[in-house]
Amino acid sequence: MVQINMANREISVKVVYYGPALSGKTSNLLKLHELMNPDSRGKMVTLDTKDDRTLYFDFLPVEFTTSGGFSIKTKVFTVPGQVMHKSTRKVVLAGADAIAFIADSQRASASANAYSWRDMEANLKANGFDFERIPKVVQFNKRDLPDVKPLQEIRDAWQGFPTFPAVALRGEGVIETYRELMRVLYRSLDEKHDFATKFGLSEEDFLKGLLRNFASPPGTGSGTA
Numbered sequence: 001m002v003q004i005n006m007a008n009r010e011i012s013v014k015v016v017y018y019g020p021a022l023s024g025k026t027s028n029l030l031k032l033h034e035l036m037n038p039d040s041r042g043k044m045v046t047l048d049t050k051d052d053r054t055l056y057f058d059f060l061p062v063e064f065t066t067s068g069g070f071s072i073k074t075k076v077f078t079v080p081g082q083v084m085h086k087s088t089r090k091v092v093l094a095g096a097d098a099i100a101f102i103a104d105s106q107r108a109s110a111s112a113n114a115y116s117w118r119d120m121e122a123n124l125k126a127n128g129f130d131f132e133r134i135p136k137v138v139q140f141n142k143r144d145l146p147d148v149k150p151l152q153e154i155r156d157a158w159q160g161f162p163t164f165p166a167v168a169l170r171g172e173g174v175i176e177t178y179r180e181l182m183r184v185l186y187r188s189l190d191e192k193h194d195f196a197t198k199f200g201l202s203e204e205d206f207l208k209g210l211l212r213n214f215a216s217p218p219g220t221g222s223g224t225a
Contacts, residue, residue, distance in 0.1 A: 019102035068200035
């Protein structure tokens with residue numbers, strides 16, 4: 001959960017990219033890292049395996065300082081999607097403040113998406129989270145592949161969640177997903193900790209601070225799925 005260090009004037013938040021194996025979680029983080037100003041991005045730590053692109057997590061620290069003098073540190077993780085790594089996913093979810101669920105748009109991946117969503121719910125509850133209240137956004141990746149679900153079908157099925165189409169390898173939808181994830185995270189933090197009053201940090205300033213070091217990739221849009 002969010003860590004607030006008043007003595008050092010630091011606020012640390014943790015977000016996790018979750019989803020089935022090879023849905024594009026790692027691709028999202030790699031593209032976010034690539035699109036950041038080299039002078040402001042942290043080191044990307046990646047552990048690969050022969051079974052999936054991520055064994056434990058990718059770690060992308062993003063930091064900025066508020067007008068009130070607080071340093072906001074955002075730590076971004078992914079989790080391994082294979083069934084065998086369920087215990088690792090549970091550990092990585094511990095302390096998460098918000099989640100981006102990365103789904104595969106292909107019809108053939110529907111069951112894998114559903115399994116991963118249920119797995120995420122179970123792991124969050126096992127970590128003591130209220131599944132309904134934790135901030136979440138959903139990205140439907142791999143829109144460039146054949147036999148993907150139509151966007152209207154996705155809208156109908158995922159009502160109540162911010163959803164975004166994406167081709168993460170090309171950077172399409174990556175920033176949009178991250179921006180909305182930060183927006184719902186801020187609103188949750190403001191509700192719980194009165195961020196606007198205590199830290200002099202509005203939603204607009206929070207988003208500007210986190211996004212100012214990103215360059216917009218070509219072909220990105222601003223709408224949800």
